Amino acid sequence: MVRVKPFAAIRPPKDLTPEVAAPPYDVLNSEEAKAMAGEKSLLHITKPEIDFDPILPDHDPEVYDKAVENFRLWQERGWLVRDSKPCYYVYAQTMDGRTQYGLVLCAHTDDYADGVIKKHELTRKDKEDDRMIHVSIQNANIEPVFFSYKDNDELAAIVRKAASGPSEYRFVDENGFGHELWVIDDDATISRISDIFSSEIDAFYVADGHHRTAAAARVGEEKRKKNPNHTGNEEYNYFMAVCFPESQLRIIDYNRVVKDLAGMSEEEFLAALQEDFVVENKGSEEIFHPVGLHNFSMYLGGSWYSLTAREGRYDDSDPIGVLDVTVLSSLVLDKLLGIKDLRIDKRIDFVGGIRGLGELARRVDSGEMKVAFALYPVSMRQLINIADSGKIMPPKTTWFEPKLRSGLAIHTLD
Numbered sequence: 001m002v003r004v005k006p007f008a009a010i011r012p013p014k015d016l017t018p019e020v021a022a023p024p025y026d027v028l029n030s031e032e033a034k035a036m037a038g039e040k041s042l043l044h045i046t047k048p049e050i051d052f053d054p055i056l057p058d059h060d061p062e063v064y065d066k067a068v069e070n071f072r073l074w075q076e077r078g079w080l081v082r083d084s085k086p087c088y089y090v091y092a093q094t095m096d097g098r099t100q101y102g103l104v105l106c107a108h109t110d111d112y113a114d115g116v117i118k119k120h121e122l123t124r125k126d127k128e129d130d131r132m133i134h135v136s137i138q139n140a141n142i143e144p145v146f147f148s149y150k151d152n153d154e155l156a157a158i159v160r161k162a163a164s165g166p167s168e169y170r171f172v173d174e175n176g177f178g179h180e181l182w183v184i185d186d187d188a189t190i191s192r193i194s195d196i197f198s199s200e201i202d203a204f205y206v207a208d209g210h211h212r213t214a215a216a217a218r219v220g221e222e223k224r225k226k227n228p229n230h231t232g233n234e235e236y237n238y239f240m241a242v243c244f245p246e247s248q249l250r251i252i253d254y255n256r257v258v259k260d261l262a263g264m265s266e267e268e269f270l271a272a273l274q275e276d277f278v279v280e281n282k283g284s285e286e287i288f289h290p291v292g293l294h295n296f297s298m299y300l301g302g303s304w305y306s307l308t309a310r311e312g313r314y315d316d317s318d319p320i321g322v323l324d325v326t327v328l329s330s331l332v333l334d335k336l337l338g339i340k341d342l343r344i345d346k347r348i349d350f351v352g353g354i355r356g357l358g359e360l361a362r363r364v365d366s367g368e369m370k371v372a373f374a375l376y377p378v379s380m381r382q383l384i385n386i387a388d389s390g391k392i393m394p395p396k397t398t399w400f401e402p403k404l405r406s407g408l409a410i411h412t413l414d
Contacts, residue, residue: 094178145209
């Protein structure tokens with residue numbers, strides 16, 4: 001079972017929240033962050049390279065120093081204030097008329113080491129190292145990770161009750177997504193939440209934030225080694241997460257665009273596809289969306305195509321083999337286009353479904369790319385099955401929206 005605890009969040013006063021809260025550090029590049037950041041924006045802490053002119057590389061030692069300075073200044077100026085007692089928090093996100101409710105809490109680093117916090121993606125050490133430096137120098141989790149857990153009726157009832165009262169924060173971001181936060185400070189409710197997780201919730205599943213999770217676990221291990229009186233209850237053993245029930249989350253498509261056809265003409269490529277797919281030309285008038293598992297949308301030469309994988313070309317009994325990212329990678333990207341490693345090949349790029357399939361057509365029509373593929377989204381059940389089996393999804397498989405807003409709560413490690 002998982003171990004959780006409440007914490008006394010550092011967070012903005014109610015009237016400053018829209019000015020302080022910001023998108024996650026990895027959603028914007030430095031130029032976009034500099035253009036977006038107002039005076040009080042958390043981006044000055046999570047992407048402090050924007051405070052230099054010209055913008056410095058984000059690994060520059062001056063940038064790390066600026067992050068520490070800004071976190072201190074935001075607290076001194078009253079733009080971030082610590083709660084008076086440890087609490088749990090309910091965080092609601094609304095997108096396209098659909099709302100999901102998560103609990104903001106602290107998870108235990110040992111649960112990650114022990115496999116109770118389950119991952120579905122590999123991490124890169126260089127990205128872990130960068131996040132680890134930020135956590136270490138700030139002695140804080142400035143941004144949360146995004147977890148899921150299997151539905152629990154009693155937790156759902158507690159969250160519903162909390163969210164029926166007046167909220168602490170409520171605002172709409174620049175994308176039109178709603179954000180709302182409630183504080184759970186009742187001691188009996190806090191105790192019951194902790195008990196339910198420790199007795200009934202057998203795992204957390206990392207939805208988004210694999211590098212932040214790994215970095216938090218490494219920071220905890222580092223601090224443990226330096227403390228001869230370590231007990232396991234110190235604050236550095238915990239890190240901040242927002243945890244949503246499985247049934248409320250929706251994964252959206254994560255699509256691919258490729259620069260060339262590996263020397264083939266469009267006619268040759270279409271002919272080669274027919275060995276493994278039923279290929280149908282859907283014309284150029286309307287965007288074609290995949291209609292189900294093993295059906296793909298392709299944009300090539302100004303037209304949309306339906307590609308349906310033929311029987312026997314995939315393994316429905318294998319949780320990885322059944323994924324459409326695996327089918328496309330095996331039968332098209334590798335077999336026909338020679339793209340072996342999605343993480344390093346410069347001929348391929350990835351487009352989150354939040355941008356719509358029109359973005360795929362735009363990038364092909366511009367001449368930047370030659371062909372685009374849209375995939376049917378992975379389900380939360382598939383993600384959980386893969387994580388439970390101990391297997392790893394191929395790169396760029398899942399895209400979650402809306403992203404967690406940073407700055408609504410910060411957890412310090414002391």
